[in-house]
Amino acid sequence: MQHFLQSVYDLIVETSTNLPADVRRAIRNAQSLEDKGTRAALSLSTIAQNIEMAETNVSPICQDTGMPTFIIHCPVGADQITMKRQIREAVAQATTDSKLRTNSVDSLTGANTGDNLGPGTPVIHFEQWERDDIEVKLILKGGGCENKNIQYSLPAEIPGLGKAGRDLDGIRKCVMHSVYQAQGQGCSAGVIGVGIGGDRTTGYELAKHQLFRSLDDVNPNEDLRKLEDYVMENANKLGIGTMGFGGQVTLLGCKVGVMNRLPASFFVSVAYNCWAYRRQGVVLNAQTGEIEDWVYERGSDQPMNEATQPVAAAEASQPEAVAAAPDADESDERREIVLQTPISEEQIRQLKVGDVVIINGMMHTGRDALHKYLMDHDSPVDLNGAAIYHCGPVMSKDQAGNWKVRAAGPTTSIREEPYQGDIIKKFGIRAVIGKGGMGPKTLAALKEHGGVYLNAIGGAAQYYARCFKKVEGVDFMEFGIPEAMWHLQTEGFAAIVTMDSHGNSLHADVEKNSLQKLEQFKEPVFA
Ligand SMILES: O=C(O)C[C@H](O)C(=O)O
Numbered sequence: 001m002q003h004f005l006q007s008v009y010d011l012i013v014e015t016s017t018n019l020p021a022d023v024r025r026a027i028r029n030a031q032s033l034e035d036k037g038t039r040a041a042l043s044l045s046t047i048a049q050n051i052e053m054a055e056t057n058v059s060p061i062c063q064d065t066g067m068p069t070f071i072i073h074c075p076v077g078a079d080q081i082t083m084k085r086q087i088r089e090a091v092a093q094a095t096t097d098s099k100l101r102t103n104s105v106d107s108l109t110g111a112n113t114g115d116n117l118g119p120g121t122p123v124i125h126f127e128q129w130e131r132d133d134i135e136v137k138l139i140l141k142g143g144g145c146e147n148k149n150i151q152y153s154l155p156a157e158i159p160g161l162g163k164a165g166r167d168l169d170g171i172r173k174c175v176m177h178s179v180y181q182a183q184g185q186g187c188s189a190g191v192i193g194v195g196i197g198g199d200r201t202t203g204y205e206l207a208k209h210q211l212f213r214s215l216d217d218v219n220p221n222e223d224l225r226k227l228e229d230y231v232m233e234n235a236n237k238l239g240i241g242t243m244g245f246g247g248q249v250t251l252l253g254c255k256v257g258v259m260n261r262l263p264a265s266f267f268v269s270v271a272y273n274c275w276a277y278r279r280q281g282v283v284l285n286a287q288t289g290e291i292e293d294w295v296y297e298r299g300s301d302q303p304m305n306e307a308t309q310p311v312a313a314a315e316a317s318q319p320e321a322v323a324a325a326p327d328a329d330e331s332d333e334r335r336e337i338v339l340q341t342p343i344s345e346e347q348i349r350q351l352k353v354g355d356v357v358i359i360n361g362m363m364h365t366g367r368d369a370l371h372k373y374l375m376d377h378d379s380p381v382d383l384n385g386a387a388i389y390h391c392g393p394v395m396s397k398d399q400a401g402n403w404k405v406r407a408a409g410p411t412t413s414i415r416e417e418p419y420q421g422d423i424i425k426k427f428g429i430r431a432v433i434g435k436g437g438m439g440p441k442t443l444a445a446l447k448e449h450g451g452v453y454l455n456a457i458g459g460a461a462q463y464y465a466r467c468f469k470k471v472e473g474v475d476f477m478e479f480g481i482p483e484a485m486w487h488l489q490t491e492g493f494a495a496i497v498t499m500d501s502h503g504n505s506l507h508a509d510v511e512k513n514s515l516q517k518l519e520q521f522k523e524p525v526f527a
Pocket residue numbers: 063064142143144145185186391392410411412458
């Protein structure tokens with residue numbers, strides 16, 4: 001087993017940096033279904049480009065490398081204690097090498113362990129089997145999509161769909177609602193694993209296990225096959241689209257499993273995974289630990305790079321493609337505006353929902369810990385006219401000892417909703433950048449103070465990392481790398497105005513429209 005540690009390390013790197021072929025095919029299929037030039041199509045092009053960049057750079061596809069979860073099948077007599085120790089070593093090494101973000105945080109103090117090791121992390125499950133080889137599967141499921149998991153207890157009253165009973169049709173309603181409630185916040189288009197039955201714990205586990213299925217397999221259970229096909233056909237009619245921008249494709253996959261339950265319980269558990277659907281596996285020789293095969297077709301066999309046209313060129317010098325691209329729901333041309341920080345109120349008031357903005361100058365990262373802190377403390381830097389980026393990057397030092405941004409896509413902004421409006425007004429912030437949109441309190445503050453919310457493409461961590469030319473400094477390293485406040489010299493950071501200073505919110509519109517569409521699925525289908 002002298003190669004086991006190296007094999008697990010290789011598995012981690014492959015999973016974090018190279019999206020498997022079945023997922024790539026699903027994203028390419030989504031690209032072909034979206035109308036050219038729409039926000040959704042342009043976002044998918046950015047995603048496709050990011051997938052290629054991650055593979056080339058051997059760097060994380062998304063900065064949130066998730067909860068490393070290993071499922072190991074091994075023959076009777078295999079040494080599980082050694083395997084577990086070496087898996088932990090491989091995780092720590094991959095973290096040092098910036099293939100994983102420092103993602104293990106003390107739940108009470110917020111202290112980051114710095115190596116992805118801690119109580120409960122990583123997750124490692126062993127099971128014995130009768131084969132001679134060892135199989136190690138890994139899923140890296142990020143926190144934003146994990147937050148959109150949902151569990152229903154039937155019978156229930158489902159918003160938009162009415163009564164859901166303890167039958168296949170009740171399950172259908174839960175699943176349709178689970179896609180609706182995720183909106184763009186879990187970086188749609190997503191994949192859902194559904195677990196029917198079990199208790200609350202095993203139901204979720206079953207749901208997550210479904211995410212290990214191949215996207216193109218066919219469910220052997222006829223009822224579940226019908227349900228999967230139904231959901232794949234109809235969830236896309238909700239019109240939520242990529243990143244919740246509206247569009248034809250909201251779901252890339254739906255996999256349903258079933259297990260027995262207690263007479264009193266009937267759970268439908270849904271594990272929602274973003275498009276950055278990172279799971280891979282290896283089959284190992286049980287004597288040497290060497291990799292004999294990969295469980296899922298590898299990404300390198302399925303290139304993404306045909307006919308891609310990203311949201312905007314990362315270099316502000318070549319943005320023509322986007323400027324000329326009309327949106328399907330707008331007759332006028334998409335405007336593209338270059339902003340240099342600090343930004344004035346006048347510049348902000350000219351922006352409207354749908355505009356593409358290119359930001360140059362200083363950008364400051366800030367997420368949960370910083371927003372809470374700023375409520376009753378001063379900022380270490382002047383934030384007048386500033387752009388604040390909801391982002392927890394992967395950072396490491398180069399040989400000269402300078403910090404470098406290794407992966408830096410946006411995080412889900414709605415978590416800052418309790419604080420954002422107050423902070424915008426207190427410090428004079430003009431641009432808030434994140435993903436998934438924010439609520440009415442922030443929208444009101446943007447209107448009152450003159451601010452704008454910009455939606456970056458979730459998961460596009462390599463695409464955005466290259467816009468950060470220099471790390472000027474960092475505050476609050478005690479919050480840990482993802483939560484610290486990084487001050488970044490930025491060039492050509494492209495994002496879309498989805499909430500403007502005139503009270504308009506694309507997110508509110510899409511949510512309202514998709515609820516109306518959800519209501520069309522009220523009538524029984526599986527009677
Ligand atoms: O933690 C992050 O960087 C992002 C998170 O996965 C999210 O989707 O909000």
